[in-house]
Amino acid sequence: MKMMSLGAAGLAALLAGCAASPELVSCLQPNRRVAVEVTGSKEKPPAKPGAKPGRDNVLLKAMAQGDSAFDPNSAVLKDGGKAELDKIVSVIQQGVKKDPRPVNVGSIIITGHTDRLEAESSPNLDEARAKSVQAYLAQKGLDAKLMFWEGKDAREPMAVTKFCTD
Numbered sequence: 001m002k003m004m005s006l007g008a009a010g011l012a013a014l015l016a017g018c019a020a021s022p023e024l025v026s027c028l029q030p031n032r033r034v035a036v037e038v039t040g041s042k043e044k045p046p047a048k049p050g051a052k053p054g055r056d057n058v059l060l061k062a063m064a065q066g067d068s069a070f071d072p073n074s075a076v077l078k079d080g081g082k083a084e085l086d087k088i089v090s091v092i093q094q095g096v097k098k099d100p101r102p103v104n105v106g107s108i109i110i111t112g113h114t115d116r117l118e119a120e121s122s123p124n125l126d127e128a129r130a131k132s133v134q135a136y137l138a139q140k141g142l143d144a145k146l147m148f149w150e151g152k153d154a155r156e157p158m159a160v161t162k163f164c165t166d
Helices: 001-018 079-094 116-121 125-139
Strands: 033-044 056-064 104-111 147-150
Touching: 033 079, 056 079, 079 104, 079 125, 104 125, 116 125, 125 147
Parallel strands: 104 147
Antiparallel strands: 033 056, 033 104
């Protein structure tokens, strides 16, 4: 057990060193991302004839992240990020195979993040990324009045989910 915690501590130190080094910061892409959270509901058919239809609450999440979504110090949404967002738009508009009912959107929360180095050089980049995603979702037919965005820059770091492959 003690050996396992030492190994975890060593791995954390290694990752922290990589994230802190400007030359190696591209090996981790923890915060070059925008998170999208959609809340809404789906109409549920009435249980009995003549009864009112019900509603099923829905929570959908999507993430445009890393090199596939944004270049460093850029808020321009790339094709990889658009592809991730297209998946959630499809689920909202057409449902999924098992449940083809569309989602009645209640709200869409868009949260932009940057890494520490980007936050220092481009203070409003997190907000610009969130606005970029908002514009893209509106272009895809989602109601902009239901979208709210915020920027978290490097204040709320996200878990590392993408690593270098080189």
